[in-house]
Amino acid sequence: MAFRSPFRISRQLLSATGVRSVTRSFLGCGDRRCGLATAVPPVTQDVTGSKGPTAMVFLNMGGPSTTGEVEDFLSRLFADGDLIPLGRLQSYIGPLIARRRTSKIQKQYSDIGGGSPIRKWSEFQCEQMCKLLDKMSPETAPHKPYVAFRYAAPLTETMYQQLFADGFGNGKGGRAVAFTQYPQYSCSTTGSSLNELWKWRNRLEAKGNGSTEGAIQWSVIDRWPSHPGLVEAVAQNVEAQLKTYPEEQRDKVVLLFSAHSLPMSVVNRGDPYPAEVAATVHAVMQRLNFRNPYRLCWQSQVGPSAWLGAQTSDTVQEYVKRGQTDLILVPIAFTSDHIETLYELDLEVIHEANSPGVKRAESLNGNPVFIQALADIAHAHLQKGEPCSTQMTLRCQGCRSERCLEQKKFFAGKELSSLVL
Known part of the structure; x- marks a missing residue:
C-alpha cells in the first residue's frame, strides 16, 4: 500500500490497455451483470430440517464507490492496526493521516472513473457463484449472496x-x-x-447470559492460494496478453507477478501470506510450463518502515533500464480491479515505464472460469462440513493477540478449537 497513489496506500494500500476502457464502461453501465446484486428475499429458517438456505458472505477490503466516500474509507483503513500497525496512538494518528490524504486519493479515484468497481464486481461474482451452487448443492440451497467489506460499504455490521x-x-x-x-x-x-465479523457477531447475537441459541452457525473458507480454477483463470489471462506480442518474442517476455506488500514486522511475526502468494505464482507458472522468465514483486508500500520487497515499481524501472522492455504485470492477490490495478499499476507503473512492451494481464473480474472456481471451492467446503481449514487454527509464531486467539477458537468450533495455539 504505498500512499504514492491513492494508496500509496496503493503503492499504497496494502489492495492492458483495453482493461481501463472496459472498466470505465463497467462503472457507468446499467446492465444487471455489472450492477449491484439483486435484492435477497426473506427466507424461512428451519434449522431442524433442510441444510438450507445458506448465506454466502464474501469478505474483502472494499473500496469507496464514489469520491465522497474516500475519507470515511481511509479513516477506517488507517484505524485498523491489523492492516497498518501504528501503535498505541492509532486512533488519533489514523484519522489525521486519512484527512491529509483524502484530496489526493479522491483525485486518483476520479482518474479511474469516479470510484472503485470492487463492490460491483464482488456482488456480481457472489451472485453468479450462488446461482451455480444452487445447481451443484441443492441440499444446501437456496444460496443467498452477501458482501461484507472491511473499510467501505457494505460494512460487516450492515x-x-x-x-x-x-x-x-x-x-x-x-x-x-x-x-x-x-x-x-x-x-x-x-x-x-x-x-x-467475530466482533459484530458477539455484539449482535451473544445474549447477556452467554446463550447463543438461534444464532447463525458460521463456517469459514479462509484461503485457497493454489486452487486449480484460480490458477487456470490467471494463466488464461496471462496467455491472452502474451498473444499481443510478436510470436518470436513471446517466450522472452518477463512475467512480473505483483501482490500488495506487508510490513516486515508482520512478515517476521510469521504471517503466512508471502509463502501462500509464492505458492500461487508457482502453480500458475507450472500451468504455463515455465515458458517465460518470471519474478514475484510487491506493491503498495506505505510509510517509512521496512516493507516486503522488491517493489513492483522499482522492479519495472530497473528491468527497463537494463533493456528488458517486454514485461507483463500480473495481479496475483486481487480478485477484481480496484485502485491498486487501475491506478497504481495502469496509471503509474506502466505510464512511468514509458515503454509499449510493458503491459498488464486482465484482472479476474467477471471471468467465468474464476466464478466457476469460486463455486467449486464453496461446494467442496459445504460437502466437507468443516468449520475452517486446519491451517487457520495456527496463529503466527510471534502472535500475542488475545483477540486473534479467541476469534480463531470461535470459528474453529468445538471440532477444531483444541488445535488453536
Whole structure:
C-alpha cells in the first residue's frame, strides 16, 4: 500500500490497455451483470430440517464507490492496526493521516472513473457463484449472496443486520459461510475481516447470559492460494496478453507477478501470506510450463518502515533500464480491479515505464472460469462440513493477540478449537 497513489496506500494500500476502457464502461453501465446484486428475499429458517438456505458472505477490503466516500474509507483503513500497525496512538494518528490524504486519493479515484468497481464486481461474482451452487448443492440451497467489506460499504455490521432482516440468526438459526476473497491468508487482510465479523457477531447475537441459541452457525473458507480454477483463470489471462506480442518474442517476455506488500514486522511475526502468494505464482507458472522468465514483486508500500520487497515499481524501472522492455504485470492477490490495478499499476507503473512492451494481464473480474472456481471451492467446503481449514487454527509464531486467539477458537468450533495455539 504505498500512499504514492491513492494508496500509496496503493503503492499504497496494502489492495492492458483495453482493461481501463472496459472498466470505465463497467462503472457507468446499467446492465444487471455489472450492477449491484439483486435484492435477497426473506427466507424461512428451519434449522431442524433442510441444510438450507445458506448465506454466502464474501469478505474483502472494499473500496469507496464514489469520491465522497474516500475519507470515511481511509479513516477506517488507517484505524485498523491489523492492516497498518501504528501503535498505541492509532486512533488519533489514523484519522489525521486519512484527512491529509483524502484530496489526493479522491483525485486518483476520479482518474479511474469516479470510484472503485470492487463492490460491483464482488456482488456480481457472489451472485453468479450462488446461482451455480444452487445447481451443484441443492441440499444446501437456496444460496443467498452477501458482501461484507472491511473499510467501505457494505460494512460487516450492515451485512449482519441484513442477515437478520432476511431471516438468518437473531433467534432463527441458520447457516452462513464467510468466504474470504483474499486467496492468500494474511492476518492483515483475512484475519482482520474475521476479527470484525467475530466482533459484530458477539455484539449482535451473544445474549447477556452467554446463550447463543438461534444464532447463525458460521463456517469459514479462509484461503485457497493454489486452487486449480484460480490458477487456470490467471494463466488464461496471462496467455491472452502474451498473444499481443510478436510470436518470436513471446517466450522472452518477463512475467512480473505483483501482490500488495506487508510490513516486515508482520512478515517476521510469521504471517503466512508471502509463502501462500509464492505458492500461487508457482502453480500458475507450472500451468504455463515455465515458458517465460518470471519474478514475484510487491506493491503498495506505505510509510517509512521496512516493507516486503522488491517493489513492483522499482522492479519495472530497473528491468527497463537494463533493456528488458517486454514485461507483463500480473495481479496475483486481487480478485477484481480496484485502485491498486487501475491506478497504481495502469496509471503509474506502466505510464512511468514509458515503454509499449510493458503491459498488464486482465484482472479476474467477471471471468467465468474464476466464478466457476469460486463455486467449486464453496461446494467442496459445504460437502466437507468443516468449520475452517486446519491451517487457520495456527496463529503466527510471534502472535500475542488475545483477540486473534479467541476469534480463531470461535470459528474453529468445538471440532477444531483444541488445535488453536
